[in-house]
Amino acid sequence: MKTLFFEVLNTLVRLTHFEVESAKLIKDELNIKVSLDELTNQFKKEWEDRYNMLISKGVYRSLRQLARETMISLLKKYSLSLSPAELDYFGNAISSLVVETSELYPDVVNAIDTLSQMNIPMYILTNLDNDVAKKILLKNNLLRYFKGVVSSDLTKVGKPAIKIFQAALNRAGVSPSDALIVSGLIEDVIGAKFLDLKVVFVRRTNVQLPVKPFYEIDSLTQLPEIISKLT
Structure with missing residues (x-):
């Protein structure tokens, strides 16, 4: 057996529309003045780059930590930064979107x-x-x-x-x-x-x-x- x-x-x-929903959340919460398409593509790239780097090195990150690190590198592109509490909020919110967009x-x-x-x-x-x-x-x-x-x-x-x-x-x-x-x-x-x-x-x-x-x-x-x- x-x-x-x-x-x-x-x-x-x-995951259906995970990147779009994440970008919507970020755009709405932080009022970033770029198109949703651009933010979605940027989020997708940062998320995938970070995940693939972790996989290639065999390094562990929780999903929430991956979300936090993605946020940090994404927001640098727009000259923004967040407090640890704000990063925690996005870490949790993006993890929830993984559940919500699962099909x-x-x-x-x-x-x-x-x-x-x-x-x-x-x-x-x-x-x-x-x-x-x-x-x-x-x-x-x-x-x-x-x-x-x-x-x-x-x-x-x-x-x-x-x-x-x-x-x-x-x-x-x-x-x-x-x-x-x-x-x-x-x-x-x-x-x-x-x-x-x-x-x-x-x-x-x-x-x-x-x-x-x-x-x-x-x-x-x-x-x-x-x-x-x-x-």
């Missing part, structure tokens, strides 16, 4: 329900903060299917670092050979290789993978069949 570890982002949910992929409910009926143990393994991941699952009526959430803010290390994968295996009490990572994120494919963990990569976005995953699927509906072959 394989134990499954699901990423949340680009796997179970996508289930259409194949998720059927696949998760089928796997649940097969009595397959399922956990969440994510770089999202624990409360954010749980709120996304609750909002989309999925939390009840998962035995636990292993998140980077609890392990104080993020994917692709080995330690977060080891924490997940320890939490579930399984060896790498009995686990399967299900994810649409490149950092899972990279990190899992170090522990010989098998990854089922869900192709939600058009990314180039530096290493080959164990399986690649277009839809989570293909997952139950893969699992039944392995058990």
Whole structure:
């Protein structure tokens, strides 16, 4: 019996209009005199640059801290700065927008329900903060299917670092050979290789993978069949 570890982002949910909603919030609160399009593009660039830099260095940041740092570098572009309390406010507000803009992929409910009926143990393994991941699952009526959430803010290390994968295996009490990572994120494919963990990569976005995953699927509906072959 394989134990499954699901990423949340680009796997179970996508974020719809996250950058636009974040830019709207910043523009309204701080009265920045630029177009919403420009602010959205600038926010998206700062957010992605910071996240990719953290991933490449294997450095941990909570989602709120990532939001704070994005705000600091974004506002420098407009010669603005905020107090620590204001940065905390935006850190929390932007984290809330991650939850609010999350939308289930259409194949998720059927696949998760089928796997649940097969009595397959399922956990969440994510770089999202624990409360954010749980709120996304609750909002989309999925939390009840998962035995636990292993998140980077609890392990104080993020994917692709080995330690977060080891924490997940320890939490579930399984060896790498009995686990399967299900994810649409490149950092899972990279990190899992170090522990010989098998990854089922869900192709939600058009990314180039530096290493080959164990399986690649277009839809989570293909997952139950893969699992039944392995058990």
